[in-house]
Amino acid sequence: xxxxxxxxxxxxxxxxxxxxxxxxxxxxxxxxxxxxxxxxxxxxxxxxxxxxxxxxxxxxxxxxxxxxxxxxxxxxxxxxxxxxxxxxxxxxxxxxxxxxxxxxxxxxxxxxxxxxxxxxxxxxxxxxxxxxxxxxxxxxxxxxxxxxxxxxxxxxxxxxxxxxxxxxxxxxxxxxxxxxxxxxxxxxxxxxxxxxxxxxxxxxxxxxxxxxxxxxxxxxxxxxxxxxxxxxxxxxxxxxxxxxxxxxxxxxxxxxxxxxxxxxxxxxxxxxxxxxxxxxxxxxxxxxxxxxxxxxxxxxxxxxxxxxxxxxxxxxxxxxxxxxxxxxxxxxxxx
Numbered sequence: 001x002x003x004x005x006x007x008x009x010x011x012x013x014x015x016x017x018x019x020x021x022x023x024x025x026x027x028x029x030x031x032x033x034x035x036x037x038x039x040x041x042x043x044x045x046x047x048x049x050x051x052x053x054x055x056x057x058x059x060x061x062x063x064x065x066x067x068x069x070x071x072x073x074x075x076x077x078x079x080x081x082x083x084x085x086x087x088x089x090x091x092x093x094x095x096x097x098x099x100x101x102x103x104x105x106x107x108x109x110x111x112x113x114x115x116x117x118x119x120x121x122x123x124x125x126x127x128x129x130x131x132x133x134x135x136x137x138x139x140x141x142x143x144x145x146x147x148x149x150x151x152x153x154x155x156x157x158x159x160x161x162x163x164x165x166x167x168x169x170x171x172x173x174x175x176x177x178x179x180x181x182x183x184x185x186x187x188x189x190x191x192x193x194x195x196x197x198x199x200x201x202x203x204x205x206x207x208x209x210x211x212x213x214x215x216x217x218x219x220x221x222x223x224x225x226x227x228x229x230x231x232x233x234x235x236x237x238x239x240x241x242x243x244x245x246x247x248x249x250x251x252x253x254x255x256x257x258x259x260x261x262x263x264x265x266x267x268x269x270x271x272x273x274x275x276x277x278x279x280x281x282x283x284x285x286x287x288x289x290x291x292x293x294x295x296x297x298x299x300x301x302x303x304x305x306x307x308x309x310x311x312x313x314x315x316x317x318x319x320x321x322x323x324x325x326x327x328x329x330x331x332x333x334x335x
Contacts, residue, residue, distance in 0.1 A: 021212035028212070029238075031205030036242035039065060039198035042191040044252060049188050055125045056170050058247075058258020059265075065199045066239040066259060067266040069206035070103050073236055074275045093281045095228040097145065100272055101294065102233025104138055104264045108301040109327035110234070111241045112260055115248045116320025122253045123313045130261045131309060135302045137268040142295050144281075151272065151281040159273030166265060202239045209235045226334045229294070234331075297330045 039062070047057040077095035115121055144151055240263055247256040275281060304323060308315045315323075 021215045024208050025212040028205040028208030031201050031208065032238050032242045035198040035201030035205060036239060036246050038194055039202065040243055040246040040250070040252070040255065042194045042198070043255065044250070045191050046188065046195075049191070053125070053254065054252055055127075055254035055258035056173065058255040059130075059262030060167065060170050060258075061195070062243060062255065062259045063262025063266050064270075065195065065202060066243055067263050067271060068199055068203055069236040069239060070099055070267050071271045071274065072203060072207070073099055073232060074271055075278070078275060078279050092279060095232065096272070096275050096281055097141065098226070098228025099232050099236060100267045101138070101141055101298070102229040103237045103267055104134070105294075105297055105301055105330065106233050106237035106327065107240050107260050107264055108305055109297070109323045109330070111237060111244045112256075112305070112315060113320045113323030113327060114241065115244050115256060116315035117317055117324060118245070118320075119248045120317065121248065121256065121315040121320070123257060123309050123315075124254050125257070127257060127261060127309065130265075131302070131306050134261060134264045135306075137265060138298055138302070141268060141272070142298065146295075148282070151276045153277050156273045156276035159269045159276070162269045163266070163273060166269060206235055206238060209238060230331050230334045293330070293333055297326060300326055 043057050043062050044054065046052075046061070047054050074096045077092045077099075112121065143149070240259060243259060244256050247253075247259065272281070301323065304319055304326075305315075308319050
């Protein structure tokens, strides 16, 4: 039997071409893992140094850092697809909305679900107002989709003003009378530098994961909207997942909860606020596969979170498993 060397070489090159997305995807996961580990360690050090409670650090510094991929992906889609024709605007709007809502669902169902399943998650602070606030913001986005409301620059200005008010609320809510570990030996500037480097690492890792996941998704023939709700949202929620696991391993429950709540709030008031300054965001509910299902999944996730807080002040392993089941059922229905 004669082996065709040209054919063998061509087949080998084709195999390498198909393997590249998987290799880059794995490389992105490595970036996320190591960046999130250092990110959490130095966030804790800063909270100890400047005497800010972990939940405030989680809801501000950590949440802002882990929400950066959502912002970058949304702005990237706007500048890539926002052509003068309606089709381009529709695609970019779908990616922005799908990314935000999909990430918020993933943050609760996947991130909290995974953390609670592996380790029991304990609520150490009063977050009732925050839970109602994230439910209100998510409901606002869902209503805009259902009633086909265009989110324009006016909405963007209001959302960004809410962003400023949110940070004022966080500063006012900080309890400086709590006990903290002495951080006199902590180099604050070095920790800030490491956090900036880690944010770059999180963004780079997320970009590698999302870009290569999208390449793989093209083979499945999925629409941009459903890709945004599933693969893109999952990719941009990976920083929350990795930082969440890093927090829960250290029993920093407030850092985990603050990150999830802060990220879900910032995804709407910050990411959607900035995005709507550059283009009108408009997605009709009938363009989303399983539009009503998204609302049901959203409500179910928030109800489980609220009831876990009110009844047990913790998220049990069973509740974590239920959240994971809800998330994977949601992804299955989108496909």
